Amino acid sequence: MAADGGHHPEHAPRFAERAPDALNNPQLRRNFRRAMDGLMAKRAAQFPDPAYWAELRARGAAVKARALAKLPDLLERLETNLTANGVQVHWAETTEEANAIVLGILQQAGARTVIKGKSMVSEEMHLNAHLERHGITAVESDLGEYIIQLAGETPSHIVMPCIHKNKAEISDLFAEKIPDQPRTDDVDELTAAARRVLRERFANADAGISGVNFAVAETGTLVLIENEGNGRLSTTLPPLHIAVTGIEKVVEFLDDVPPLLALLTRSATGQPITTYVNMISGPRKAGEKDGPTAVHLVLLDAGRSRVYQDVELADTLRCIRCAACMNHCPVYTRVGGHTYNAIYPGPIGKILTPQLQGLDAAGDQPHASTLCNACAEVCPVKIPIPDLLVRLRREAVRPTETPATHLPVVKDGGAERSWKESLVWAGWRLVYTRPLLYRMVTRALAWGGNWVPASAPLMRDWTKARARPRFKPRTLHDLARERGYLNEVPK
């Protein structure tokens, strides 16, 4: 929603240009509406007692806030303890560096095929494409991720990546892509087909790649949650396991995990717990019969340490990726995940993407919101998303500086600044601070406003989706005065 003067480089179409396609796609809207209604109802059923929800949530938010307050310290402790456990720790400032590290490890091991558990950070890295370019096949094994990989698409939701597709679409896709697979409406049969194909992929994979939900500094433990078992298989069956994660996933103690886990699974899918909670603290030890013989962890920054510089914006890093904010967002539920054209869609994406990619590339995202506060009400770690949206809108036109570097706090701060918009506000201030001028202008609008042509610049945008406002001949002030109100006190 940048004013006309905003300069946008030639990147992909922005949110407002993409939204109409989704809004005019009844099938897509039905798929999302149904899925989101289901997820909202299931989540609500998991938090029947408001007092307990408040208590648990306060604890979860504090656990993450405390971990962030000690972030550099905890990362060092995590590294020390993982290393002592035999896990090799790598650091990457950018997604390119992270890709190079993963590729290097795979090449050194002579790996040709990789099986992947669900990982949003690997999506952020575009890891599959990178490996593909170097002759390594990466197969997604989470059913939802597998489906969208077959379709050549990207996730539209961070927990349920193929939520935009219905059964019939998936049945067609399987029939087309899986040899000897007939069309079927039976979800069990579709699931069985995926199991059959992926079992072989698991058995033959040279390496497994996964994300991480919580990394425990105290014990050097990687906690992964899932329902399918593909995460466990990816991290147990192949001889090599590489985990990739953002630096913000570290928590201090093992005792910090239970409250966060309780919040995460209930908020995400309305489950009291996922089928599997997989806690990995090292590679196969001497005498053990299975598990990878080498485990690596890649710690990715990719803009997070910059987000960390601003104490208010750093709240973004508390996120545990439960997706409740998108499930409850009146915008997301209508346009779906692809409209955001970003790895992380919905409310969390609207605050995270502009901070990671910069306000030039994604400065429109914080505007794709009504600030209704639904996201902040359900966020299990109490991230004040609407406040941060407003803050980012401000950073896009009037950036604050980091004292040490004199750089804008947010990458490309000021990118949405435009002389036209400044002019409008300057004019507004002029009129509103001068009572005489104000009366003259309002009178003039009351008399002549209805003759402003619908094609006039601001009117045109406004009336695209709304009825044209009609000016009454008399202002509210006039009417109030007539009724005897003067400065809010009746005469």
Place this chain on the structure above:
Amino acid sequence: MSTASNTARANILGRLKAAPGRPGPDLPPWTPPTYADKLARFRQMAEANHAEIHDVTASNWPQRLATLLNNRGLRNLMIAPGTPRGDALVQAAAQGVPLPPLVPYDQSVEALKDALVHQVDAGLTGTRGAIAETGTLILWPTAQEPRLLSLLPPLHIAVLEEDTLHDTLAAAVRDQGWAAAGMPTNALLISGPSKTSDIEQTLAYGVHGPKELIILLVKKGE
């Protein structure tokens, strides 16, 4: 760690340490739930997770298991030799309990991969307790009882002693002293069989792991 990774490490930690300090909040109190009847809660939640629970005794469980497996027409059962549960079954089979052929998980996964991935019908493990709140089993794989035993076979059978129930995960972590004792290579919480709802939020079981989970609940003092 490569030089590039070392540089990245120094830069990332440098930026984080240079950032303005912020106070870490004290943790507000949180009282996880407790249950007067842990077993009842466990049963209710485990069944809601689609697990099947059978009450057994320390002496009759191999016989009960044999009946269960034969009713299902299973071809074999993989066990962990060197564990109390695995050894008890070997002994029971020798004494004539009509168990299906027992396949020992006695070599590395590399040697057993084909059997594990394609041939084994069921796997039997012990447990290190369970969690009442969520109907969850705690598994602590060891050198004797490998990780994949509870994952690759289509049926997972877990033996759980009634007196090892904890109210919550928080209580289990604390009472079993996980952090102090040191974590195993892989600790697992298992709540039901493998499942997915990725296709139209319709539940389907056994997408990658077991289709079924049977819990043999060993009652105390019988």
